[in-house]
Amino acid sequence: MLVIGAGPAGAAAAFFLSFLSQGRLSVLSLEKLDRNYDKYHHMCGEALSRKAFEDLAPLEPYAAQFQIRRAVEHWPGDVTLETEADGLIVDRPKFIRNVLDRARKEGCHTEIASAVGISRQQDGYLVRTRDGREFSARCLVGADGWNSLVRRTFFQGGPRLLWAEQFITDAKADPDAMHFYYHQRYRGGYRWEFPHLAGKRVGFTRGAEERPAYLERQGRPIPYGYDKVVSGNACLVGDAAGQANPITFGGIRIGMVAGKMAAEAIANGDLEEYARKWTRSPYASSVYVKAFDSLRGMDDQELFRSVKPFRNGYGRLSGMRALLNGKKYRELYRAYDLGAKWGW
Secondary structure, eight states: OEEEOOSHHHHHHHHHHHHHHTTSSOOEEEEOOSTTHHHHHTSSOOEEETTHHHHSTTOOOOSEEEEEEEEEEEETTTEEEEEEEEEEEEOHHHHHHHHHHHHHHTTOEEEEOOEEEEEEETTEEEEEETTSOEEEESSEEEOOOTTOHHHHHHSSSOOEEEEEEEEEEOSOOOTTEEEEEOOGGGTTOOEEEEEETTEEEEEEETTSSOOOOOSEEEEEEEEEOOOOOEETTEEEOGGGGTBSOTTTOOOHHHHHHHHHHHHHHHHTTOTHHHHHHHHHSGGGOTHHHHHHHHHHTOOHHHHHHHHGGGTTOOSHHHHHHHHHHOGGGHHHHHHHHHHHHHOO
16 A cells, blocks of 8 residues: 655555554555655644544644634624634644654555656556656555645546645734634635744735735645545545635645545445545535635625624524524535534
């Protein structure tokens, strides 16, 4: 079994393939990044809900830097909503390395190599690397990012991309809170402000506003809205599969859960099981993309109208009022509800 890419999704796939098979499967993880691994994987909000680990057992939280207790939303019309949250800001590279360390303890082999070509063989796949090596495998897990070689070789089309940029600043941040700012300028997205060891991380849709004074600038596309995850004995997980949530922008938990689903299916000898399970899961609901497309067309007045029923806080009464009076936004409300539970 060959896993190309060792981000959150690939590391999870490698671990669970090794853990679940108990030595029955030979598992190899290929990762192209070496010196730039930390830099690439810090281009992220690095937020994970504690609930994620219910789906990822026996994996546990690691390299936590902040405990998140609150989510604060700022909407047009001076509407501010605060809700309880239970999550972590992690050091993503250290967190992933811990998963890979656990995979190695379960028997997984790891190599630093950049895949440049993949071909089908009678009994599986042949992967060629930039340094001239070749690796063969019966099953292939593509965890190789938004520009996935596995997807481009064996699948049709690709995910939609939302380009975002993030800035590490020395501004003071609430150490226990995530702040989200909604405005028409973000074109369906939002501005986020999360705590960082250097101060604060600030991110938003690329070009939506002027860059703040920063210590470090980061940028990457967020891939979403792709629904094909299996082709033959090859599958996609994480950014390669466009699995980021377009409402929350979260991708760590989702990619790791997909990696586990794929590993379970391979260990059970039925890769299509992953496709069936993924499609039925709350992580893959079509409501997220529909809601995002709706948000992209909203100006500040309509954003305010959509949140107006909740202006005094979220609760059962405000939820009933919203459903009764805001039929136009029901799908949006459903997406936000699901996203809060499953999107980070």
